Amino acid sequence: MLKVDQIDVFYGNIQALKGVSLEVHEGEIVTLIGANGAGKSTLLKTLSGLLKPKNGDIQYLGESIAGKPAQAIVKAGISHVPEGRRVFANMTVEENLELGAFLRKDKEVRNDMEKVYAIFPRLLERRKQLAGTLSGGEQQMLAMGRAIMARPKLLLLDEPSMGLAPLMVKTIFNIIEEINSTGTTILLVEQNAHMALSIANRAYVIETGRVVISGEAKELQASDEIKQAYLGGL
Ligand code: ATP
Numbered sequence: 001m002l003k004v005d006q007i008d009v010f011y012g013n014i015q016a017l018k019g020v021s022l023e024v025h026e027g028e029i030v031t032l033i034g035a036n037g038a039g040k041s042t043l044l045k046t047l048s049g050l051l052k053p054k055n056g057d058i059q060y061l062g063e064s065i066a067g068k069p070a071q072a073i074v075k076a077g078i079s080h081v082p083e084g085r086r087v088f089a090n091m092t093v094e095e096n097l098e099l100g101a102f103l104r105k106d107k108e109v110r111n112d113m114e115k116v117y118a119i120f121p122r123l124l125e126r127r128k129q130l131a132g133t134l135s136g137g138e139q140q141m142l143a144m145g146r147a148i149m150a151r152p153k154l155l156l157l158d159e160p161s162m163g164l165a166p167l168m169v170k171t172i173f174n175i176i177e178e179i180n181s182t183g184t185t186i187l188l189v190e191q192n193a194h195m196a197l198s199i200a201n202r203a204y205v206i207e208t209g210r211v212v213i214s215g216e217a218k219e220l221q222a223s224d225e226i227k228q229a230y231l232g233g234l
Contacts, residue, residue, distance in 0.1 A: 006055065027180075028200075031202075031217065049070035049071075085142070099149075136168075156187050201217060203216075
């Protein structure tokens, strides 16, 4: 479904991604783990068209999307839930969800909103509440719900567990699995390697802009190197 081939991405003179290659197959949950500043968010921003690779290519459903405008990429079925869950604070939950569907012309927006409410009953309870007054976990749900409103084939999630209490982290990860089970492919960026590896099919480890390890999530979970560096030596 997605094939990233040897991309180099720069911020000015600073090279944030160095020859990164990875693949995501339809139906998978793939996770990208790595320390602060490794380049995880940069990769997602490049996939969603916010940054352009200087070299290399990105193939999505057989077509190159490298350097295409973000709007065209959303239309093609890739939705990005950025780090820090930026919701529109002065709009209600429901208005935020409506915005997620703004590029769509079909009449099924209402129907999809019901589906989002079925996945996130908490958002239904709070649909008239201003998004800025939601808790951190609820804002994460809203950011994910808004992305789902664009009917993505591929959902890019950037650190959905960041800053959330353990119980809410568990809820969010259960919901990610549920979204995946309805046919949405997921690329998940996480610092919580333990949780991410427990739900992913495959994983890539990124260090200072390079992919250094990749494999089946189960194999990585069992590897001593990964345990030492990313699983707190568990
Ligand atoms: P974190 O988990 O801390 O979010 P990350 O793996 O997502 O880390 P990135 O945000 O992709 O890392 O950053 C990769 C590198 O690029 C870092 O060295 C960072 O300082 C640098 N970087 C990120 N954004 C910019 C920017 N706008 N201008 C210059 N350098 C940047």
